[in-house]
Amino acid sequence: MQPDLSYLDKAPCIYISAKDDGTIVDVNENTCTTLGYTKEQLLSAKLDSIFTLATRIFQQTHLFPLLKMQSTAAELFITLQTKGNDHVPVLLNAERKIINEAAVNTYIGIVVLNRKKFEDELVAAKKAAESALHENSALIQAKEELQAHAEQLDQQMQVVNKQNEELKQFNRVVTHDLQEPLRKLSVFTNMLQEKKEGESDKVILQKILNVSAKMRSIVSGLQQYVWLTETQKKLDEVHLDKLLLITLQQLKKTYPGVDINLEWDGLIPFLADHEQVSLLFYHLLSNSIRFRKEENKVNVLVSNTISSRNKFENIPGRYFYTDYLKLKIKDDGMGFDPQYSEQVFELFKRLSAKSGHGIGLSLCKKIADNHNGKISIFSKEGEGTTVTVLLPLLNVEAKKKEILQPV
């Protein structure tokens, strides 16, 4: 039996009843008046004819599926279209019932002209807030990108500065250090040609050999330097204690008769190129041995700490703190005048005739650079030398820290 809905006819609301295919089967007076149709015109018309296009899409994608699946839908905002094509905003509740084996969808709504105005304002305000927030997050993102770029730029500047410095040094080596023996070679050759009196051929030839040997050692130093520049570093977990033992064995063979007392404490494993680190310690320790104060003995202490440093070196006002491993190699040798503590790292800079060819510390600096690290030297005549190597701490350290945490 059909329920008696006659009271709805006079009710101050939108009331429409329709079949699943959208055919209107009942409608009240208020709805007809609002839309400007007669009841006869609306009965058997399709819902689509009183829906705006947007509402028709909404009906297909949301309203109908909702009713079909849940039999009820509440507080839906739709827009009706009048006979004169005016738009009427309506807040709608709907219900679907099976009556006499046929589905009937009942829609009850109220016209919300004023509410729509408020909502429009609300939506506008929300959009403004959203776009402000969006701009803000865009700014934050831009800031992060800028930070990344700045870090990149800083690193690139560092690389460029170093390369510049290296080029200068190379220039000096090629123009001066190699020119000099070449000049001597031609002098001696001339002497041989002109056969000056008092100079025997043998002496001149010996001088030519000496000069050639010097040139060869300069070239081989350059080769090592170029090797360090061109070879990609491989990161391994470096255990310094093991590495130091091996280096010590090598040095004992090179300097027999010298008592090398090498000590270390609490060395932390770190990620670095094992071969390069070996080379670094080989050169540092051989310096300690060669410039020892006592006749047959030298004491060297290797220690390490973790320090936090600003990653930015070239851009003023920028800060990003990151962890470095600080290695100290301290000896009790003869030391040198602190005014040379920068120059000793320059290629082929020698402070004394006793030193080699001035390549060792340049290679050490190169190795530190290769690891984005730093090397510095502190010395005083008669009081020994301390070399400090800073290497950025890579993840192995973090892992190590975790392991060391009490469980």
Add this chain to the structure above:
Amino acid sequence: MVSSIATRNNVRVYGKGVQPIMFAHGFGCDQNMWRFITPAFENDYRIILFDYVGAGKSDVNAYEPERYASLHGYAQDVLEIIDYLKLKDVIFVGHSVSSMVGVLSAIEEPSYFSKLILVGPSPCYINKDDYKGGFEKKDIEGLLETMEKNYIGWANFLAPAIMANKERPELGEELTESFCSTDPVIALQFAEATFFSDNRDDLRKIKIPSLILQCSEDIIAPVEVGEYVHKNLANSTLKIMKATGHCPHMSEPEETISLMKEYLSNAT
């Protein structure tokens, strides 16, 4: 945290058969809309149901605005689900916008699919030059406004969109309790991705056989659009249904099932 594909897309797999058949819901609702269709395929097929990220009971936190700004992001959902389930030769059933999502997916990974069943497909909703998609741009803008109004009562609608997901994920969960309710911001973006899409050129890239189920009197995908799809999709079969509206799988499930079965039995 990244959820597994199964959780992310609320993937459900069941059925007594071997041949996989995947049902993809359209814009507005979720996998539940297939509930009148799937029982008819349970015995002979392996059924795959899912919700797109942002719809139904999917993981709203997995929603990435940049990814889902176009239908390609949704196609990636489909491909990732198939890849996750290690399926091949899937029969893909897509309703409405999912038809084009299926087309895009099949272009990307043809071997994943054996057949496409497109329910109310439209490669382009907006009229362009000689092409009649059925809508003008302003109609779509009107729809977006209607949708926006429908979400106004929702608590998180008033919170700026970007905050809503990040800081109050629990709101997303509340919203998915009700069928057809999606996070409003996501729904709006889905509407834009859907109704502003133009995949007409993609139709010609499809070689696998397809069935087009075209409703009569469908304002969202009119008959002319169905005919356009048929003309441009090689190896396609067009069936004009008695069903009206845009959701024949809900309004006329029997007709939908019989046309699907007829096509599948003839084709194999």
